[in-house]
Structures are given as C-alpha cells and as structure tokens.
Amino acid sequence: MTHLDDRLRALRGQVREWGADLRPLALEIDRDPEAVRGHFAHPAVRHLATMGIPEEYGHEPEKIDGHRFYGVSALERAVVMEELACADVGTLVASPGPLLAGVAVGLCADEAQKRWFYGRMLEQPLWTCFALTEPEGGSDAAALRTALTATPDGDALLSGEKRYVGNACRAQLGVVFARARPGPLGVQAVLVDTADPGFVAEPLDMIGLRGAMISSIVMDRVPVPADRFLGRHLTATRRGVWAFVQTFNVLRPGVAAIAVGIARAALEYVAEHRGALRGAGRERFDELTRRVDATRHLVHHAAAAVDARGTDGHLASAAKLRAARLAEDVTLGAAGLLGPGARLAHPFLDKLARDARAMEFLEGTGNMQRLNLFQGLLGGKVDRDPGPTASRATAGRPAAPRASAP
Ligand SMILES: Cc1cc2nc3c(=O)[nH]c(=O)nc-3n(C[C@H](O)[C@H](O)[C@H](O)COP(=O)(O)OP(=O)(O)OC[C@H]3O[C@@H](n4cnc5c(N)ncnc54)[C@H](O)[C@@H]3O)c2cc1C
Incomplete structure (x- = not known):
C-alpha cells in the first residue's frame, strides 16, 4: 500500500x-x-x-x-x-x-x-475541453466520426459533433479528436481555439455533477492550421488513439479520487447531522468508512503505478471502478442512515447522490474499466495475487492499451 x-x-x-x-x-x-x-x-x-x-x-x-x-x-x-x-x-x-x-x-x-x-x-484562468465522445456512443471512442479534412495549403477543416464534453460551452481552448483517415491510425488530436469560426458549444441539461457543464459541440468547417495538429513530430501510432488512452491512464486515478471525495463528504455529512449512531446504523457507518479508506489506498497505489510508468493504467481502472461504485453506495447509504425522506430534507446529500451517479460515466463506464482491467490481467500487467510467486509468474508480459472512453 x-x-x-x-x-x-x-x-x-x-x-x-x-x-x-x-x-x-x-x-x-x-x-x-x-x-x-x-x-x-x-x-x-x-x-x-x-x-x-x-x-x-x-x-x-x-x-x-x-x-x-x-x-x-x-x-x-x-x-x-x-x-x-x-x-x-x-x-x-x-x-x-x-x-x-x-x-x-x-x-x-x-x-x-x-x-x-x-x-x-498562465495568462489568465481559462476553461479547456477535451472533446472525444460523440452522439452515437462514447464507449467505443476509436470509432469516432468527426472529420478532419486536409486543405490544399496543408491545413485542415474540422466538421462533426461531440456530446457530453465537460465545460465545452465556456472553454476557450480545446483538444478535439477527429478522423483524418479510416482506421485506428487515422485518428488525430488537434488544438482548437473555440473562438474560431464554425465552433459552437451549448450546455446540456444535467442532473448530477452540474458544475461540469457538459456540452454538445457542433463543428462546421472549423479551420485548423497544420501547426495545431498534436504530435505532428511523433509517429502516427503516438498521435490519436494512443493520445487519449494515455491521457486517461494518467488522469484516471484523479477521477477515482474525486469519487472517494464524494463518498467521504457524505459520511462527514452524516456524522455532522445524525448525532450518535448505534447498533446496525453504527456498524453500517463504520463499514462504509472502512470502504472509503480501503478505496483511497487503492487509488494511491494506482496513482503511484501510473507515475512510475504511464502505461500502467489497469490498476487505475480497478480504482475508478471501485471508487465510482463506492460513491454511489455511500451517498445512498448515507441517505438511509438519515432516515426516510432524507434526500428531500437534506439537499446537500441529494446533490452528492446525483453527483455520485455521474462518476459511473466520467472517463469511461464501469464496463469499460472492467474490460481494461481484465486486459491488464490477461496480459500479465496486473498481478492476480499480490504474493511474490504470482508476481514472478506474470511479470514482463505486455498488454496493448484499450481504446475506451473518457
Ligand atoms: C459528467 C460527465 C463528464 C464527461 N466529460 C466528458 C469530456 O470532457 N469529454 C468527452 O469526450 N466525454 C465526456 N463525457 C462522456 C463520457 O465519456 C461518456 O458518457 C462515456 O464514455 C459513455 O459513453 P456514452 O454515454 O455514449 O454511453 P455508451 O457508450 O452508449 O454506453 C451505454 C452503456 O453500454 C455499455 N457498453 C458500451 N459498450 C460496451 C461494451 N463493448 N461492452 C460492455 N458494455 C458496453 C456502457 O458500459 C454503458 O453502460 C462525460 C460524461 C459525464 C457523465
């Protein structure tokens, strides 16, 4: 740990x-x-x-x-x-x-x-967005359709739609993923200034995590100069799908930590508003507290693994999966501990439960995290058994990164 x-x-x-x-x-x-x-x-x-x-x-x-x-x-x-x-x-x-x-x-x-x-x-506080998900479905991110069409002068035009993109409606800068050619190597990330002509983002109605202002984006021939192609100095394998898989690997422990923070907030709220708990209520509270602590250890362990090697995002998938579930269980459990009608009587707790639900989708759904984790297990990147024998037996076999969603 x-x-x-x-x-x-x-x-x-x-x-x-x-x-x-x-x-x-x-x-x-x-x-x-x-x-x-x-x-x-x-x-x-x-x-x-x-x-x-x-x-x-x-x-x-x-x-x-x-x-x-x-x-x-x-x-x-x-x-x-x-x-x-x-x-x-x-x-x-x-x-x-x-x-x-x-x-x-x-x-x-x-x-x-x-x-x-x-x-x-660094000049001033700016919002940014990371636009990958499309209306047809976000989990299969590599199947994206937004088009990056080359112009004769070597620049490009960006056309297509994105959906559920955090803060896009108020972002000044963005990284947008688009398809320059068919196939996985045809995906390209570009830097976009949202003030450029043809870029329109609108906020979507949200129930949970409303602060994130998830938005829809419509891009109609947005000009992208050649010097805004991310990774233009890298090989094609390091530009598109690799870019978002690695970005998620690096940020996933932070997303898991957000879920742990939501769960902790719910328990702190119960401790503040419920008074002394006894019997089954006390046991339930203690059990949820232990789960929060255990999940935090997993999150820190996964973050350390990512810091040691950026491609080690499999454990972070386990952490995100477990933390998202934890946030939902704890926020709903906290409402149970406060008694019938708790979500009506305690708007802050109701908000936490709504926010917790959004954690399932953010940075890839639970099923996508399961797929990533099991790919890591099958590839020998995650120990099935933390004991030294298992570590030796599975060491050194690489797994290809999966192209799952944000
Ligand atoms: C608060 C919030 C912020 C977000 N921020 C961003 C952002 O900044 N940028 C961005 O690009 N996106 C963002 N998203 C979008 C998010 O990444 C997607 O919601 C997510 O990837 C799921 O995509 P989807 O909603 O299209 O669901 P779908 O992909 O349609 O999935 C629907 C259901 O089917 C399941 N499923 C899909 N494929 C499989 C499979 N192969 N095997 C098993 N089950 C499967 C999923 O697990 C899910 O339960 C955000 C979402 C939320 C809620």
Missing part, C-alpha cells in the same frame, strides 16, 4: 484547509455552475487553474511548508482531487484549468504547441 510522505501530507493539509470554505458554495454552484466566476480568487480555484503545467513553462509553484507543487504527478493530483471533491465536487469540476486537455498536450504536443497552450493558461 502507498502511504503519503511528508510532502504530500503537507499538500493534503493545505488543500483541506482551502476546502473548508468551499462546502457552503456547493448548492449555489449546483444551481448555477457559472457562479464559479465569482470565486476565481479562491486559492483552490487558482490552484486548479494552472494545476499540471510543468515548471519549465513559467508555472509558479504552489509553495507549502517549504515544498513546491506543480500538480504534474498522478499521486499529487489524486490528493488534491479527493480533498476538493470532499469540500465541493461542483466547484472542482466547474473551475477553469488545463486538466484532461493539459495532460494530452503534455503527452503529445511539440515545444511550440506547449508554449502556446501553457502560455495562454
């Missing part, structure tokens, strides 16, 4: 402190996700606005107890995301910042593209 060192404990303590005054915003952001614009000065929102931008692009680190934080490691992000999701997941997902798009840029962009993207992110 992974235990946090002094550095990460200092980060956790600071972010927990920041989070204390986010909780009162939860219902406000749930009603109106645009209300986050009034909180850009909050240290948590400021941290998220540049989290993940590497030092060499001019990112001033967060300095806590003599340590410097850039948000570039999966474990560091998991710590931040659990704490902020526990404080208010709505503000976390509503905040501007590079997140998924920033990870894709970090993995695939060339130097000029990184300077352009990170430079703009």
Whole structure:
C-alpha cells in the first residue's frame, strides 16, 4: 500500500484547509455552475487553474511548508482531487484549468504547441475541453466520426459533433479528436481555439455533477492550421488513439479520487447531522468508512503505478471502478442512515447522490474499466495475487492499451 510522505501530507493539509470554505458554495454552484466566476480568487480555484503545467513553462509553484507543487504527478493530483471533491465536487469540476486537455498536450504536443497552450493558461484562468465522445456512443471512442479534412495549403477543416464534453460551452481552448483517415491510425488530436469560426458549444441539461457543464459541440468547417495538429513530430501510432488512452491512464486515478471525495463528504455529512449512531446504523457507518479508506489506498497505489510508468493504467481502472461504485453506495447509504425522506430534507446529500451517479460515466463506464482491467490481467500487467510467486509468474508480459472512453 502507498502511504503519503511528508510532502504530500503537507499538500493534503493545505488543500483541506482551502476546502473548508468551499462546502457552503456547493448548492449555489449546483444551481448555477457559472457562479464559479465569482470565486476565481479562491486559492483552490487558482490552484486548479494552472494545476499540471510543468515548471519549465513559467508555472509558479504552489509553495507549502517549504515544498513546491506543480500538480504534474498522478499521486499529487489524486490528493488534491479527493480533498476538493470532499469540500465541493461542483466547484472542482466547474473551475477553469488545463486538466484532461493539459495532460494530452503534455503527452503529445511539440515545444511550440506547449508554449502556446501553457502560455495562454498562465495568462489568465481559462476553461479547456477535451472533446472525444460523440452522439452515437462514447464507449467505443476509436470509432469516432468527426472529420478532419486536409486543405490544399496543408491545413485542415474540422466538421462533426461531440456530446457530453465537460465545460465545452465556456472553454476557450480545446483538444478535439477527429478522423483524418479510416482506421485506428487515422485518428488525430488537434488544438482548437473555440473562438474560431464554425465552433459552437451549448450546455446540456444535467442532473448530477452540474458544475461540469457538459456540452454538445457542433463543428462546421472549423479551420485548423497544420501547426495545431498534436504530435505532428511523433509517429502516427503516438498521435490519436494512443493520445487519449494515455491521457486517461494518467488522469484516471484523479477521477477515482474525486469519487472517494464524494463518498467521504457524505459520511462527514452524516456524522455532522445524525448525532450518535448505534447498533446496525453504527456498524453500517463504520463499514462504509472502512470502504472509503480501503478505496483511497487503492487509488494511491494506482496513482503511484501510473507515475512510475504511464502505461500502467489497469490498476487505475480497478480504482475508478471501485471508487465510482463506492460513491454511489455511500451517498445512498448515507441517505438511509438519515432516515426516510432524507434526500428531500437534506439537499446537500441529494446533490452528492446525483453527483455520485455521474462518476459511473466520467472517463469511461464501469464496463469499460472492467474490460481494461481484465486486459491488464490477461496480459500479465496486473498481478492476480499480490504474493511474490504470482508476481514472478506474470511479470514482463505486455498488454496493448484499450481504446475506451473518457
Ligand atoms: C459528467 C460527465 C463528464 C464527461 N466529460 C466528458 C469530456 O470532457 N469529454 C468527452 O469526450 N466525454 C465526456 N463525457 C462522456 C463520457 O465519456 C461518456 O458518457 C462515456 O464514455 C459513455 O459513453 P456514452 O454515454 O455514449 O454511453 P455508451 O457508450 O452508449 O454506453 C451505454 C452503456 O453500454 C455499455 N457498453 C458500451 N459498450 C460496451 C461494451 N463493448 N461492452 C460492455 N458494455 C458496453 C456502457 O458500459 C454503458 O453502460 C462525460 C460524461 C459525464 C457523465
């Protein structure tokens, strides 16, 4: 199991402190996700606005107890995301910042593209979007149809539709996945300035995780200069499908940590509002608390695996699968502990249960995580048995990454 060192404990303590005054915003952001614009000065929102931008692009680190934080490691992000999701997941997902798009840029962009993207992110808080899912179905992401059509001058035009893309309706920059040719190697990621002509994004109605403002996008011949093709300096195998599979591997422990944070928030709420629990109620509360702690260990373990080797996203699939289920079980269990009518009487708990449900879909559904995990097991990338014999027996056999969805 992974235990946090002094550095990460200092980060956790600071972010927990920041989070204390986010909780009162939860219902406000749930009603109106645009209300986050009034909180850009909050240290948590400021941290998220540049989290993940590497030092060499001019990112001033967060300095806590003599340590410097850039948000570039999966474990560091998991710590931040659990704490902020526990404080208010709505503000976390509503905040501007590079997140998924920033990870894709970090993995695939060339130097000029990184300077352009990170430079703009450092000038002022900007929302970004990572547009992969399409209306016909998000799980089979490699089957996407949005077209990237070459023009005679070497640039391209982007046409098609995307669906359920977080924050797209207010994003200024985006990474959009499109098809330049048939087949898996024909998928290409491009950087888009959403102010470019032909790009229209509209918010969709949401029940849970309303802060994320998931949106539909229609692109009608959006001009994409050749220098916005991500990974133009890389081989074709490293540009499209590889880019989103790797982006998810890197970010998946953070998504799992968000689910752990939602579950923890529900238990904290019960502890605050239920008074002393006895008998079966106490046992149920303790059992849910143990599940939260155990899942956090798994999330940290998966984040450490991803930090050690970016392609090791299989354990993170197990963590995301388990954490999404946990968030639903705990939020509904918490309502049960507060008695009949709890979701009506406690709007914050009702919001948590709605938010928890969205975690099933975000970054790939449970079934996609199961497929990824079992591919890792079959390929020998995840030990069936953590004992030394099993580790030796399965070591070194690689598994191809799966092209599942965000
Ligand atoms: C809050 C939120 C934020 C999101 N943010 C983004 C974002 O920023 N960018 C983006 O591109 N997308 C985003 N999404 C979309 C998300 O990635 C998709 O919802 C998800 O990939 C599932 O796709 P779908 O909704 O089209 O469901 P489908 O793919 O149609 O799946 C429907 C059901 O069928 C099951 N299923 C599908 N294929 C298989 C299979 N082969 N085997 C077994 N079961 C299968 C699924 O598990 C699911 O239960 C977001 C979604 C949510 C809820």
